[in-house]
Amino acid sequence: MSGPANVEGVPVDTRHWIDGERVESATTFEDVSPIDETVIAEVSSGDVATASAAVGAAQSAFPAWAATSPADRAAVLHRIADGVEARLEDLARVETRDNGSLLRSHRRGVMPRVAHNFRYFADHLLTLSRDDFDTRGHRNHVSWDPAGVCAIITPWNAPLMLATWRIAPALAAGNTVVAKPPEWAPLTASLLADITAEAGLPAGVFNVLQGTGTLAGAPLVADPRVRRISFTGSVPTALSVGAAAAANLTPVSFELGGKSPLLVFEDADLDLAVDLAVEQFDNSGQVCLAAVRILVHESVMDEFTAAFLNRANRIRQGDPREEATEIGPLVSRDHFDRVAGFVSRAQRGGARVVLGGGPNDVLGGLYFRPTVFVDMLPGSEILCEEVFGPVLTLQSFSSEAEAVAMANDTDYGLAATLVTGDKARAERVSSELSAGTVWVNCFFVRDLQAPFGGNGRSGIGREGGTWSFDFYCDVKNTVFAPNGWS
Numbered sequence: 001m002s003g004p005a006n007v008e009g010v011p012v013d014t015r016h017w018i019d020g021e022r023v024e025s026a027t028t029f030e031d032v033s034p035i036d037e038t039v040i041a042e043v044s045s046g047d048v049a050t051a052s053a054a055v056g057a058a059q060s061a062f063p064a065w066a067a068t069s070p071a072d073r074a075a076v077l078h079r080i081a082d083g084v085e086a087r088l089e090d091l092a093r094v095e096t097r098d099n100g101s102l103l104r105s106h107r108r109g110v111m112p113r114v115a116h117n118f119r120y121f122a123d124h125l126l127t128l129s130r131d132d133f134d135t136r137g138h139r140n141h142v143s144w145d146p147a148g149v150c151a152i153i154t155p156w157n158a159p160l161m162l163a164t165w166r167i168a169p170a171l172a173a174g175n176t177v178v179a180k181p182p183e184w185a186p187l188t189a190s191l192l193a194d195i196t197a198e199a200g201l202p203a204g205v206f207n208v209l210q211g212t213g214t215l216a217g218a219p220l221v222a223d224p225r226v227r228r229i230s231f232t233g234s235v236p237t238a239l240s241v242g243a244a245a246a247a248n249l250t251p252v253s254f255e256l257g258g259k260s261p262l263l264v265f266e267d268a269d270l271d272l273a274v275d276l277a278v279e280q281f282d283n284s285g286q287v288c289l290a291a292v293r294i295l296v297h298e299s300v301m302d303e304f305t306a307a308f309l310n311r312a313n314r315i316r317q318g319d320p321r322e323e324a325t326e327i328g329p330l331v332s333r334d335h336f337d338r339v340a341g342f343v344s345r346a347q348r349g350g351a352r353v354v355l356g357g358g359p360n361d362v363l364g365g366l367y368f369r370p371t372v373f374v375d376m377l378p379g380s381e382i383l384c385e386e387v388f389g390p391v392l393t394l395q396s397f398s399s400e401a402e403a404v405a406m407a408n409d410t411d412y413g414l415a416a417t418l419v420t421g422d423k424a425r426a427e428r429v430s431s432e433l434s435a436g437t438v439w440v441n442c443f444f445v446r447d448l449q450a451p452f453g454g455n456g457r458s459g460i461g462r463e464g465g466t467w468s469f470d471f472y473c474d475v476k477n478t479v480f481a482p483n484g485w486s
């Protein structure tokens with residue numbers, strides 16, 4: 001039976017949240033903590049009936065919420081942000097226990113960002129406008145109408161942060177939401193439901209459907225009453241979500257995987273380049289944006305490699321609740337086996353391990369050592385497929401043109417990072433890279449007003465700032481004739 005679980009001293013209700021009430025399913029699934037592989041909660045397992053009930057509640061709540069003034073909607077979103085800030089420590093502790101990412105990151109960066117997601121989109125809503133424009137004396141006026149029920153499906157690597165930067169604009173725009181949290185880290189969504197209720201969000205405007213992708217997620221995205229699907233996750237799942245959406249012509253926003261490059265030119269600040277390369281192991285490499293293919297100019301390859309391996313070898317791996325820990329475990333046994341499979345296949349294919357290469361024998365459990373490969377065969381799996389673990393590849397290039405060609409030699413296009421001391425080169429190379437985000441001499445600087453998304457297999461569409469409202473709204477152009485009014 002699902003119900004209240006006690007996670008790190010925090011009570012968490014693990015039932016669905018539908019129409020302002022806790023709803024139980026006949027069956028549950030086990031939520032296992034990656035820190036020690038113990039079961040920390042039994043969570044309600046949604047199905048066709050619960051998905052339908054959640055969409056029905058969201059549809060019933062839609063007209064009143066859509067008719068609520070933008071100022072009143074924004075006020076509720078700010079109260080949700082207040083609630084997130086008030087419960088920041090609880091959210092941080094539960095998230096760390098649930099997905100194994102660093103407690104100190106949640107306290108200092110991630111959970112404050114969750115609150116900011118609500119504040120930013122609340123404020124942006126109130127300034128959302130485009131200047132009217134003229135067509136032969138006719139006045140064009142653009143407005144953003146709420147679209148209806150939005151299904152928001154998110155992965156486990158940054159569960160609450162990724163969910164709320166979709167939930168916030170969807171709600172701000174006047175839509176209602178059914179969120180389907182990841183089954184490997186479902187708990188903070190449940191706490192968010194409590195926070196939205198305390199903030200005065202009307203019943204049915206925000207709903208949480210717990211469960212697996214197959215049993216709960218699939219019927220949710222196939223429901224014709226859903227008018228937007230925002231999906232963050234893997235390419236194979238996106239293919240099936242996309243097929244379901246196509247059957248109903250439901251617009252989708254897809255934020256998918258990556259195989260992003262980090263380019264280190266001969267004129268780079270090598271200390272900075274090493275710092276940025278080591279950062280790619282953050283969250284045990286379970287970051288869609290991670291620059292996992294490190295490409296270095298041949299003239300600085302030896303110097304860079306020595307400094308990088310020296311630093312990476314000293315990464316402190318351990319319990320993510322401890323302040324000194326730099327990286328924790330992988331999220332689950334299934335995922336651990338998947339990452340280990342990539343590493344052993346790469347070795348069998350001739351790639352050479354120069355760091356790590358397997359489980360952390362001292363820590364045991366789901367702790368996989370930071371791993372670096374060299375000598376990969378062109379086109380090999382480890383260079384092409386997303387591992388989503390602490391596994392990087394190191395290659396050299398001899399010219400700028402070759403660097404760009406290697407960087408773009410991927411089916412993905414989420415992000416790219418380059419390190420150079422030459423401004424003209426930075427501008428030239430960044431314009432030639434195929435990626436939704438390019439960072440020059442920095443990494444992971446993300447502003448909510450910036451467009452975010454990927455090219456190719458990294459996704460469809462952009463979210464962030466006005467792009468979010470473009471997606472979550474039916475954008476309308478009204479044309480007024482020049483003749484006077486009677």
Ligand code: NAD
Nearest residue numbers: 154155156181182212213217218233234237255256257288
């Ligand atoms: P996943 O695709 O397995 O699952 C993502 C979500 O989809 C989960 O909530 C899951 O329950 C749900 N789901 C699964 N099958 C479904 C179905 N048939 N219908 C509807 N929903 C379904 O991905 P994951 O393993 O949880 O996450 C890792 C992936 O997410 C990686 O590829 C990573 O790159 C990507 N990711 C992308 C971004 C981004 O912003 N681009 C951010 C984080 C993670």
